[in-house]
Amino acid sequence: MQDKKQFGAFVRSKRGDKVLSIYWFLILFIVTGAVIYMASSFYGTPYDVRMLESHELGNQIANCLTSNGYFNDNALDSNFDENILSRCNLNFNVEDNYGWTNKSEYYFEVGIYGYNKGSFNLLGPQLADIRAGNPNLKTTWQLSTTSGESAVSGFFSNVLSAVSNFFTGKRKINTIVIHTTDGSSASGAIETIAKKDINVHYMIDRNGYIYSSAQPPAQFANAFVPEDQAASHAGCGIGSSALTSCSSLPASSGCIDKNPINSNGILDAKCQNLSNPPQSEWCCIPGFNSNSIGIELVNLGPLCTGINGGFCENSVLLDGYKWENFSNSPDQMNSLSTLVADIALRYKIPVDRDHIIGHYQITTYKTDPGPDFPWDSFLKEVKAKELILSAPSQSGTGDKNLPQGEMRSFYTVDRNGNQYVVQVLAIIGKVEKNV
Amino acid sequence: MREKRGSTLLTENIIFIILNVVFIIILVVFLISRISNASLTEEKYAKEIALALDAASPGMKITLNMSDAFDLAKKNLGEKNLDEMVSINRNIVTVKLQDGRGHSYSFFNNLNMSKPKSNYYPSQDNAWIFFVGGYNAR
Numbered sequence: 026m027q028d029k030k031q032f033g034a035f036v037r038s039k040r041g042d043k044v045l046s047i048y049w050f051l052i053l054f055i056v057t058g059a060v061i062y063m064a065s066s067f068y069g070t071p072y073d074v075r076m077l078e079s080h081e082l083g084n085q086i087a088n089c090l091t092s093n094g095y096f097n098d099n100a101l102d103s104n105f106d107e108n109i110l111s112r113c114n115l116n117f118n119v120e121d122n123y124g125w126t127n128k129s130e131y132y133f134e135v136g137i138y139g140y141n142k143g144s145f146n147l148l149g150p151q152l153a154d155i156r157a158g159n160p161n162l163k164t165t166w167q168l169s170t171t172s173g174e175s176a177v178s179g180f181f182s183n184v185l186s187a188v189s190n191f192f193t194g195k196r197k198i199n200t201i202v203i204h205t206t207d208g209s210s211a212s213g214a215i216e217t218i219a220k221k222d223i224n225v226h227y228m229i230d231r232n233g234y235i236y237s238s239a240q241p242p243a244q245f246a247n248a249f250v251p252e253d254q255a256a257s258h259a260g261c262g263i264g265s266s267a268l269t270s271c272s273s274l275p276a277s278s279g280c281i282d283k284n285p286i287n288s289n290g291i292l293d294a295k296c297q298n299l300s301n302p303p304q305s306e307w308c309c310i311p312g313f314n315s316n317s318i319g320i321e322l323v324n325l326g327p328l329c330t331g332i333n334g335g336f337c338e339n340s341v342l343l344d345g346y347k348w349e350n351f352s353n354s355p356d357q358m359n360s361l362s363t364l365v366a367d368i369a370l371r372y373k374i375p376v377d378r379d380h381i382i383g384h385y386q387i388t389t390y391k392t393d394p395g396p397d398f399p400w401d402s403f404l405k406e407v408k409a410k411e412l413i414l415s416a417p418s419q420s421g422t423g424d425k426n427l428p429q430g431e432m433r434s435f436y437t438v439d440r441n442g443n444q445y446v447v448q449v450l451a452i453i454g455k456v457e458k459n460v
Numbered sequence: 461m462r463e464k465r466g467s468t469l470l471t472e473n474i475i476f477i478i479l480n481v482v483f484i485i486i487l488v489v490f491l492i493s494r495i496s497n498a499s500l501t502e503e504k505y506a507k508e509i510a511l512a513l514d515a516a517s518p519g520m521k522i523t524l525n526m527s528d529a530f531d532l533a534k535k536n537l538g539e540k541n542l543d544e545m546v547s548i549n550r551n552i553v554t555v556k557l558q559d560g561r562g563h564s565y566s567f568f569n570n571l572n573m574s575k576p577k578s579n580y581y582p583s584q585d586n587a588w589i590f591f592v593g594g595y596n597a598r
Contacts (some may be wrong), residue, residue, distance in 0.1 A: 052482070058485055068494045074507045082568060083512040109569075114595045119551045119566035131568055455566075 071457035075429035082115075082451035083431055086133060089113035090447060098288030100137060106155040109135075117158055130454040132158035132430075140436065141446035148446055162428040162452045168422040198252070198372045200317040201365055202259045202385045205393040207326040207377060209336060211236060214323060219245035223257040226250060227364060229323040231336075234442045235364060252368075258319030259387050313387050317369055324355060324397050325349040343396040362403060363436060366410035376407050428454045482489065490577070498532045502563035505529050506555040510567040513553070513590070518571070522590040530586040532557040542582050548573040572596045 082278060089112060090100050099105055110117065117131045117297040139149025204225070206214035211230045218224060224247065228236040236242065238249040250256045327346035329337035340347040352359060374380050378400065384391045430452030438444050474511045481487075504524060512522050526545075533545045536558040551570070556562025572594050573579045580590040 053483055057483065060487060061490060064491055064494050066499060068497065072500075072503050072507055074511055077511055078514060081511065085514070085569065112571040115568050116551050116570035116596070117568060119568075130566070182537075 026122070032319055044113065044268075050095070073425050073429070073457075075453040075455055076431065078455075079430045079451040079455045082131070082133060082453070083433055083449045085115065086113055086135060086449050087435060087447070087453065089390075090137075091437055096445050098439055098444075100155075100274045100336055101153050105153070107156055115157075123215065129159045130162075132156075132160060132162040132428075132450075132452045132454075133374050134163070136448040138446045138448070140446050158452075159454065160396060162430070163450070164453050166428045166430045166452050186189040186286070197316055198318060198368075199374055199380060200313060201368055201381045201382055202313060202317045202319050202387065203361075203394050203398070204258060204319060204321045205324040205326045206321050207328055207393065208323070209325060211323045214321065215245045215248045217227055218321075219248040222247075224248050224250045225256050225258045225319040225321050226252055227319070228322050229357050229360050229364070231354040232359050232442055234432060235360055235438070240418050252318060255314045257314055258321075259313035259384060267433060269438055318372075320361065320364065321444050322351075323395060324354070324394070348395045348397040351394075355365065356403040358359070358399075358403065358406075362406040367436075369407065370411055371390070376404055376411060378404070380382040381407070426456055428452050428456070444450070486538040496532075498558040499538060499563065501529050502555045502557050503544070503565075506553050506563040506565040507563055509553045509555070509588075513548075513567045513573065513592070516571060516592045518567060518592055518594045520590075522592070523587050524590070525587045527586040528582075529540045529555070529557055531580075539580040540565075545582065546580065546588055548580065552573055570596045580586070 067097070089109075090097055105112065109115075115131075117172075117389050119130070130404045134154070136151055137153040137155075138151050141149035186366075206217075206228070208214045208217070211228060211234075214228065215236065224251065226237065228249070230236070232395065236249065238246070238251045242248075325336055325348075327348055329340035329347040332340070332347070336349055336353070337347065339350045339353060341350050342348075366376075369376050381404065383398065384393045430450060432448065432450040434446055436444065436446055505524075509524065512524065516522060529545065530542065533542055533556075537544070537556070545556060547556070551568070552564050552566050554562045554564040571592055573590070573592070579593060580588060582587050
């Protein structure tokens with residue numbers, strides 16, 4: 026009888042001699058083979074950077090289409106696409122490597138559209154269609170592409186950053202505060218803000234034009250600061266001084282208690298419900314400058330009281346005052362909702378009344394943006410635009426045997442305030458074999 | 461008899477252990493050779509440099525730590541040939557860390573990087589420095 030008794034990794038033969046177990050070595054061979062196969066396939070696969078490359082190509086084209094924060098009008102010239110490679114400092118004429126041929130490894134196309142807030146994808150009529158490189162790459166890419174990660178918001182931010190001086194990570198931003206200038210013109214409001222030595226991040230004129238630190242007025246540029254800096258738009262002080270006590274103001278100011286923080290450093294109970302503040306005092310929640318973005322809307326606010334016509338046409342009588350009607354300025358509201366959607370996306374700010382607030386919610390003696398401000402419809406529009414701007418862009422499959430690319434959209438404005446949506450598709454071929 | 465059997469057992473066990481160790485050593489040597497393969501490092505740096513140049517703008521100075529590449533180049537090419545580790549010609553970056561053609565990768569940004577000594581060079585601390593002077597003439 027054959028003795029099958031195991032002794033370590035040996036088995037006994039019929040004669041009683043122990044021989045090396047073939048089973049043990051079989052397992053060892055299988056494990057070794059598997060490790061070698063995995064190592065070979067892992068380290069033999071080309072280091073695929075084409076998605077990053079297509080992203081960079083898209084960035085370069087987008088930067089080429091904008092200048093100092095504005096859309097380049099000459100991108101709509103009829104001969105722009107003929108010279109786009111040299112205009113955008115692109116060189117697709119590379120030496121033949123790995124069988125790649127000239128101009129065959131890159132492709133991009135740019136669609137420039139008017140901005141139509143009424144359409145689902147914000148696209149108006151197509152104004153330009155620019156293409157360069159090897160179009161065959163697009164065919165292969167389209168056949169293989171599935172929806173990928175969202176790149177629209179980031180890209181939108183990159184481009185709008187030229188407009189908004191966008192920086193992230195330098196301060197925690199979780200609130201957007203909407204103000205009104207209570208004045209008739211942007212220039213007057215900017216001058217007032219600058220002379221008070223305070224500032225905001227954005228101001229939107231009635232025609233939808235957005236002032237910011239990236240495109241400040243010639244004078245009074247100090248009225249704006251970039252997003253990475255706190256602006257003094259929602260403080261509890263007057264001007265640049267943050268008051269901590271009414272004692273620093275004369276009695277004639279009527280100030281009884283301007284500081285809602287009591288001696289224990291706790292928000293005074295009587296100020297905790299700002300919707301029902303004490304009659305003889307005003308309350309202010311401090312600290313909003315540090316965590317918020319401030320947007321001013323050029324609007325007369327309650328100053329329409331006693332005024333008819335002009336900006337006060339169709340003014341709204343509320344709380345004993347006549348307010349300039351926001352529905353008179355649809356372009357302004359449109360720019361505001363786009364800007365707020367962009368900011369909310371970038372900083373992941375929830376689109377609700379706790380995070381997108383009026384100045385009056387911080388300081389009880391403030392009224393802006395006023396009781397006429399259409400909060401419900403405005404927030405709905407912001408949410409809709411946020412959905413559009415964050416919609417997944419098409420991107421590559423990650424298959425090393427197929428071209429990789431990325432399609433993204435962004436919004437931009439020209440120096441005349443015309444708004445555009447630009448779609449950029451950038452594809453890289455460069456299929457490499459395993460080594 | 462018992463002594464003989466014990467001695468046989470010991471020998472067989474030793475042979476078995478030696479064979480296993482040899483197997484494992486071969487496996488580890490294979491893995492290390494794959495990981496520290498100069499061609500992989502060539503490919504990695506050729507593509508990283510190309511990507512960095514794609515994202516570069518005129519006036520930038522890019523410093524890239526390439527310590528592992530320097531080690532391989534010193535070992536395979538000798539210290540005198542370190543200048544040839546990285547070359548950029550007509551929008552192609554070539555990184556060469558061993559005998560052969562090296563690994564090449566193209567970049568699309570039309571930067572003027574045609575003068576190796578003034579535009580990019582190895583630094584003392586095992587890094588390469590790239591100066592982006594400007595775009596090529598249109």
